[in-house]
Amino acid sequence: MQYLEGRKYVVQGIFLVVALIFLTRLFFMQVLDGTYKLAADKNTLQRIVQIPYRGLIYDRKNQLLVQNTPVYDLMVVPREVKQLDSARFCELLQIPQEGLRASLKAAKKYSRIKPSPVVQNLTTPDLAAISDRLADFPGFRIQARMARAYRTPNLAHALGYVGAITPAFLEKPRYAKYQAGENVGISGLEAYYEDTLMGRRGVQYKMVNVRGIEKGKFRGGEFDTLSVAGQDLHLSIDAELQAYGEKLLAGRRGSIVAIDPKSGEILAFVSVPNYDPQQLTGKGSGNRYMALLNNPDRPLFDRPLMATYPPGSVFKLVNELVALQLGVVTPNTPFDCNQKLVRCTHRHEPPRNVSIAIKQSCNPYFYQVLRAAVVRGQASNKYEDAHIGLAQWQKMVKSFGLGEKLGVDMSQEKRGLIPSPEFYDHKFFNKKENRQHRWSFRNVYSLAIGQGEIGITGLQMANVLATIANRGWYITPHFVRGIGQGGPLPQFRQKHYTAVDTALFKYIIPGMQQVVDGNGGTGELASLAQYGISVAGKTGTVQNPHGFDHATFAAFAPANDPKIAIAVFIENSGFGGTSAAPAAGLMIEKYLRGKVAPYRHRMEDWIMYGDFTKKLHGM
Structure with missing residues (x-):
């Protein structure tokens, strides 16, 4: 019994020592957290x-x-x-x-x-x-x-x-x-x-x-x-190209996005109006931020990622590819320039094939291309037929990275809009009468020429051209090509294929080359033929209900071995061939040749200071 009694005290003693160690450790941990002051010599x-x-x-x-x-x-x-x-x-x-x-x-x-x-x-x-x-x-x-x-x-x-x-x-x-x-x-x-x-x-x-x-x-x-x-x-950004792009568009409103098609690396990312990043550092940066935030020119607004515009005639390329995939047209399908369907902007040779239609940007031709893609007799009722056809069209268009966030390594990217049948169901629902008004192709035909409800960002448009340059695939555009001693994030190494057969892309590229290098092409001011560089592109003029039309141009070069794809939006600048095309041509020249020829400085002055409501002559 005495032995057991003594053992009890030993066990109690061990528990007491352990408790003291735990409490001491806890005390010091609390000190480490800064919650106690040490009394010794009044140190903290x-x-x-x-x-x-x-x-x-x-x-x-x-x-x-x-x-x-x-x-x-x-x-x-x-x-x-x-x-x-x-x-x-x-x-x-x-x-x-x-x-x-x-x-x-x-x-x-x-x-x-x-x-x-x-x-x-x-x-x-x-x-x-x-x-x-x-x-x-x-x-x-x-x-x-x-x-x-x-x-x-x-x-x-x-x-x-x-x-x-x-x-x-x-x-x-x-x-x-x-x-x-x-x-x-x-x-x-x-x-x-x-x-x-x-x-x-x-x-x-x-x-x-x-x-x-x-x-x-x-x-x-x-x-x-x-x-x-x-x-x-x-970064994949070319600092010299970036500075040149910001110089060209200084004083304008718009964006330039340039991408390396093969890698998805963003080469230039111009958003104007802009600001010096150093303004948001150091003492007083809060006041300077508020001044930028309240500036009516909105210099903080990231146009390539956040501004969505109708793409205009550049979108005709996507519609043609979808129609080719559906088998409703061939590269040699002729359509009349029937202006009773939709107005054409200028007189031109008959669009006997897709190359001529792209070169001349014939609106009635692409009206009939989209009608053939959407109205396919899949239902006896024309309204149901349009509903089915538009759903299929939307799915294929979205495979180009449109209507959704591409996933660029920036957080403020907008989705844009590729309208669905449900979108038009909602649009044509009469709330007062509480009933659905039917819609057909005649209600959505503006999509054929990149107008109406459709909206895409500058980054998305550049990516579409990168996709065409690659003949049907793209890598998600990104800014960072290397982290530390490694490469980009894994998601920026994967190829994404469209719903269009890669073999069909070759049929639209000759027409895009004729846009720039052909006699009378709408994008001739982007031509670099004098340097042996073939540019494949497409002009666009975007209707603007609030003022002068917006200008756009998208291209890639060299046409047979693309190293740069580019999209230019310039707000309130009218015809895309007059303003956006020469800006893109200068950017491509700067990137591929490392310089811009002195005799082309006049074109630089035109982009920076010219009156885009007037036509540029002698270029």
């Missing part, structure tokens, strides 16, 4: 998050576009603030007392024990002016970090920008590890690749006295972790 434990070095961004030729520069943030831990002389503090920092009160209120709401920003983006001279006197204000400390610096005034919409994380961001699971005052990618590639660029945070635990003077590492740094730098991004 600081948990300092080490923000990793953010990855850099380069263009396709390894030119540095985005780098990091040191800045400093003044942080506050509300719990540590004692008897603050706000007037003296604000005089030191040169900030209004109202701003200080607002910052302290926001900091207390966020956390009383974690640091929050009071003043951000202090420069080295700013820091030198306040550092000696900051010790008089317990609870305030300086936190160094690296801010973004943009070495190019171009590509703002694609690069995006980095800014202080907002309370709304902090509530999202993706940003659970972030703290108030830290920076995060807000838009563009900076946001899409945030996890890649940011890297992994580190943590240091330091002892400081009541005046904020460092007293050394806590327990020799055994609880510290090292930060890991973010990975660099290597």
Whole structure:
């Protein structure tokens, strides 16, 4: 019995020792979290998050576009603030007392024990002016970090920008590890690749006295972790081509998107009006952002991804391919230029085949092409027949990457619209009478010439031309060709095939070449025949109910071995052959030859300063 009694005390003792170890460990862990102050010699434990070095961004030729520069943030831990002389503090920092009160209120709401920003983006001279006197204000400390610096005034919409994380961001699971005052990618590639660029945070635990003077590492740094730098991004963008495109369209409204058809890599991504990405960095960036946001020219609006337009006559290429696949036309099918069906814009030779029809952009021809594709006698009732035919047409058109997000590595992409039978059912439903009005091909024929309800983005149009250049397939367009030492993300390596047989694409390309290089072609101002380069393209003039028509042109070159596909939209610029075509021709010349011939500077001036309501002569 005595032996058992003694054993009981031994067991109890073991449990007691284990409990003491656990409680001691728990105590120290709470200290590490910053929730306790150490009583010994009035030292305080600081948990300092080490923000990793953010990855850099380069263009396709390894030119540095985005780098990091040191800045400093003044942080506050509300719990540590004692008897603050706000007037003296604000005089030191040169900030209004109202701003200080607002910052302290926001900091207390966020956390009383974690640091929050009071003043951000202090420069080295700013820091030198306040550092000696900051010790008089317990609870305030300086936190160094690296801010973004943009070495190019171009590509703002694609690069995006980095800014202080907002309370709304902090509530999202993706940003659970972030703290108030830290920076995060807000838009563009900076946001899409945030996890890649940011890297992994580190943590240091330091002892400081009541005046904020460092007293050394806590327990020799055994609880510290090292930060890991973010990975660099290597873009497919050609910085010289991008700058040239922005120069051409400066002062206009519109977009240019250029793609390498074989890889899906985006070579140029022009959106105008635009802004210098450096405007959204450093002190005062919030005010500058609001000025851009309220600018009536909408420079923050990302036109290649977010503006949807009817594609105009460029869409005739897609309709022809669908009709060829359905077997309702052949490359040699003739149709009359019957202007009783729909008006044609100019007199031209009879469209005896598809090449002539594409070259002359004959509206009545493509009216009859779409009618043959939709109205196929699949139902005895003409309304049901149109419903069935349009559903089949829509499915095939969407296989070109239209009517859905392509999946580019940017978050603000719009779907566009390829209307379905259900769309027209809704459109023609009479709410007052509470009954469905029937519709037939005559109600949707404007789709034949890329007008009406259809809407696509500049990126989608460039991708359609890349698909035609590849004879029936595309790789999802993307900006990043390499992450760190690796390649692009897996989804940007896969081929996507359309619903049209690859063997049929060859039938529309000769007509596209005639658009540019043929005598009297509508896109002759994009011709590079003088350099031995054949351009295959299509002009478009998009009706605009709110003003002068929009101009568009889409092309690829060289026609037999495409290295660039391009789409140009210029708002309120009239005929596509007059404005958009020469802009595309200059961009293609710049990319393929590396320069633009001096004698073509007059055409550059026309794009930048010309009156597009008048015709360009002598080019």
